[in-house]
Amino acid sequence: GNSVTQMEGPVTLSEEAFLTINCTYTATGYPSLFWYVQYPGEGLQLLLKATKADDKGSNKGFEATYRKETTSFHLEKGSVQVSDSAVYFCALRGSRGGSEKLVFGKGTKLTVNP
Amino acid sequence: NAGVTQTPKFRVLKTGQSMTLLCAQDMNHEYMYWYRQDPGMGLRLIHYSVGEGTTAKGEVPDGYNVSRLKKQNFLLGLESAAPSQTSVYFCASSYTGQRQETQYFGPGTRLLVL
Numbered sequence: 020g021n022s023v024t025q026m027e028g029p030v031t032l033s034e035e036a037f038l039t040i041n042c043t044y045t046a047t048g049y050p051s052l053f054w055y056v057q058y059p060g061e062g063l064q065l066l067l068k069a070t071k072a073d074d075k076g077s078n079k080g081f082e083a084t085y086r087k088e089t090t091s092f093h094l095e096k097g098s099v100q101v102s103d104s105a106v107y108f109c110a111l112r113g114s115r116g117g118s119e120k121l122v123f124g125k126g127t128k129l130t131v132n133p
Numbered sequence: 134n135a136g137v138t139q140t141p142k143f144r145v146l147k148t149g150q151s152m153t154l155l156c157a158q159d160m161n162h163e164y165m166y167w168y169r170q171d172p173g174m175g176l177r178l179i180h181y182s183v184g185e186g187t188t189a190k191g192e193v194p195d196g197y198n199v200s201r202l203k204k205q206n207f208l209l210g211l212e213s214a215a216p217s218q219t220s221v222y223f224c225a226s227s228y229t230g231q232r233q234e235t236q237y238f239g240p241g242t243r244l245l246v247l
Contacts, residue, residue, distance in 0.1 A: 108176070
């Protein structure tokens with residue numbers, strides 16, 4: 020079945036540091052890939068997505084590239100801010116049977132200190 | 134446009150009690166979902182619905198029932214609550230089940246079962 024593995028947290032960085040959160044996936048066919056963010060006390064909201072190989076999703080300074088050859092969708096940001104402190108979830112939506120469902124990674128908690 | 138709303142925000146139950154969580158969306162979405170979020174587990178799909186009057190089981194359906202009598206509402210029921218159902222519950226919705234579609238999440242319901 021489809022699955023997502025993302026790097027274990029928590030991750031603690033200083034403001035303006037470079038961020039990478041690793042995400043790899045297992046899926047048949049051509050899934051769509053997503054990063055969702057959950058700020059403290061809130062629900063999840065879409066951060067970015069990519070729907071085919073080599074696509075780059077970007078939003079709010081975050082980027083992730085859909086790499087089919089390495090089955091990866093790593094999240095990066097060049098300079099994090101305190102306001103980026105949140106839990107980040109990698110997710111996929113399959114292309115064959117069950118595409119109506121999202122499969123989530125376990126989440127990575129990011130804390131950015133001033 | 135309120136998006137996805139959930140009622141209640143927080144509830145404490147005793148073991149064996151029943152309750153219903155309400156999810157409402159005003160985006161005319163066909164698909165609706167119930168997830169639970171537990172520490173270190175990410176989000177896991179409980180049940181979902183692909184349209185009014187239809188429901189289907191997700192990854193962890195045991196102990197829960199759902200109903201979708203109106204397109205805009207998706208109810209999650211616990212007939213006899215157990216401590217293992219202590220969790221944060223999120224509702225989500227999307228237009229269709231196509232793989233590129235974004236799911237929109239509600240703010241969550243925190244449930245404590247004593």
